[in-house]
Amino acid sequence: MASLKSQFDKAVTDSKKLPEKPDNATLLKIYALYKQASEGDVDGKRPGMTDFVGRAKYDAWAAVKGKAKNDAMQEYVDLIESLK
Secondary structure (H helix, E strand, O other), rough: OOOOHHHHHHHHHHHOOOOOOOOOHHHHHHHHHHHHHHHHOOOOOOOOOOHHHHHHHHHHHOOOOOOOOOHHHHHHHHHHHHOO
């Protein structure tokens, strides 16, 4: 069995080659799990009301705050696999 890190790296590559583009909610979940797995908990100020995209990304990442990096990696891998 490949290590979790190598599975995660492969899933990141695979995420760019999905057969169809996921809906926005799924894209935000992919983004949030990727950021949590690679950087840990969100920090900094929440973007303002006029930055809709930045605010949505921040909120999605904040929703997985506290999740262990390995757990976020595994969820990311599972999510990408389910979208193939």
